[in-house]
Amino acid sequence: MTALPTSATATALEDLAAALGAKVSTDPAVRASRGHDRSHLPWEPPSAVVRCTSTGDVSTALAICHRHGVPAVPIAAGTGLEGGANSTADAICLDLSGLDNILRIGADDLDATVQAGVMKSALNAALAGHGLTFPVGPGVDASVGGMASTGASGTTAVRYGTMKENVLGLTVVLADGTVIKTGGRARKSAAGYDLTHLFVGAEGTLGVLTEVTLRVYGIPEATGVAICSFPTLEACTAVVLATLTSGVPISRVELLDDVTVDAVNRYSGLGLPVLPTLIFEFEGSPSAVAEQSGTVRGLAARHGGTGWDYADDPERIGRIWRARHDALPSYAALVPGSSTWSTDVCVPISRLAECITLTKADTDAHGVLAPIVGHVGDGNFHLAFVLPPGDEGALAAAAAINGRLVDRALSMGGTSTGEHGIGLGKTASLAKEHASALPAMAAIKHALDPRGILNPGKVLAG
Structure with a gap:
């Protein structure tokens, strides 16, 4: 160093x-x-x-x-x-x-252009005065450019999609300093190669994003959140499948395993039963929200759901989501002095319960503390290894479990990462997932960055 x-x-x-x-x-x-x-x-x-x-x-x-x-x-x-x-x-x-300037808010066109360093919180503060919001992104406050570079999403992806569905255009600086613009403000285009979505998710290996044009959305008239406990993880995912196939337009549905519930109870004082738990969010007119929540409450009851706890007060809703987004520090608080290693995979929703159950059995069998949360509406879940200070055995076990987790997800038709990206940590996983496409990816990398200077060692190893 x-x-x-x-x-x-x-x-x-x-x-x-x-x-x-x-x-x-x-x-x-x-x-x-x-x-x-x-x-x-x-x-x-x-x-x-x-x-x-x-x-x-x-x-x-x-x-x-x-x-x-x-x-x-x-x-x-x-x-x-x-x-x-x-x-x-x-x-x-x-x-x-x-690069923290909001360059333009197109209220009538439901779009905005910002520099890459603008934080999501700053963008939403500016949008609020226009009755607008940008709901996409992780629970932690992040920069728009970083979110675009990793193809990030978060708890609202089930309704609003990921960054890949919400970026309309980019200003990109190529490896040699050339500046290009991709996409535009139109909602669709059949003109040329889709360079915008080549750079979204490329993690700075093909070019550096400096400006991003985004879709934005109207702030919903009403919002409601419900928390419900279930006897098993399988029951949780069954309810989610039933909700999605019934056409209820939920804006979020989050799964917390029993260890996560215990951690957030201690850290944020929620007082929930220590059972597998779902958090639902509904948006729309007051009557639509009431209808949506009523339908899902009935579906939950049919699958053993108990303790349906509904909130429409903004302060309480904010407290619930803050507790969910504070899951990672709540895990670290379980073991004094510990660090956390967070990983994610995504599988077809029908395989989610099986993947989570097998993963929990793997962590339990090896004595590794690794709570789970999931964006179950799109089959994405996160595993956070809680590593005691100086415990090299726990670190080695976590690495092995992470490797098996990726293999398990790929065997189920899933992906090695739903939203964290490849970075340094999952280059070997990418090679397994897209072996036949790696030469094409390498050719694109070489064409745009022939000297290999852009974020070397990330995404593509070597």
Whole structure:
């Protein structure tokens, strides 16, 4: 972690300083703070951090890095969980958090254009004055560019989709500093290759996103949330399947296993029965919300659901979702001094209960604490390994369980990651999942980044 810059990096640093001045920092504290995301994966402080505030800054920095063959690693909020923003000692970090301007809100067209470093919370604060919201994204506050780069989603994907369905256009800086624009504001287009969705989910390996045009939505007139306990995980998923096939337009449905319920009870004081639990959210007019919740309550009762607890007070709804989104810190609080390793897979909904049940049996058999939450409306669930400090055995067991989890999901027709991305942590999993397509992916990577400087080692290994 104390490696000196290579001669190429040292020369690039001189050019960056000449071109961008005080925006280039080699301060050790700055380098350490911007060198990693929230994952457990390895990282080193980069040689320098370039605090970019415009597309032009990114273009200038990448042109210099490309000329000298120096790696460039973009980061904004740094909330990723698979090492996608982790640096190495010879890299230049492109800090996009200063790209924080909301460029346009098209209230009549239900769209908005923002710079990549804009946080979801800031976007929604600006949209609220227009009666609009952007509901997509993880529970943690994240940057729009980071969410687009990882193809993120979150609890609302069952109704609103992922970032891939909600990005209309991009401004992208290619490896050599060339700036391109993809997509636009039209809701559909048959013009040319769909470059927008080539870059969405590419994790900064094909280009650096600097501006994003998004779909936005009207704020619902009414919202209701219900919590219900079930005797088994199978009962939970059966209710979700019944709800989806009945056509009820739920906006969220989250599964908490019994360990998660216990953790959030302790951390957030919810006081729920320690059983597999579903949290439903309904949106629409007051009458529509009442009809939706009534239908789902009946379906839940038929599958052994108990303790239906309904809330329509915004404060209580906020408290419920805060507790759900605080699941990760609640897990860490179970074991003092512990760290967490969060992973995710996604399977066809009909296989979800089986996949979760087999995964829980695997963690129990190896004595690993690993609570589960799931976006069960789309078959995506998360496993969080709680690792006691200094316990190398637990870390090794977690790695083995994670490998079997991915194999299990793939065998069921699923994917190695529903929303966390590949980053550093799942490159081997991607090779298993898309073996026949890897040469095509590598060809695209080489065409757009022939010197291999963009976020090297991420997504495609080697």
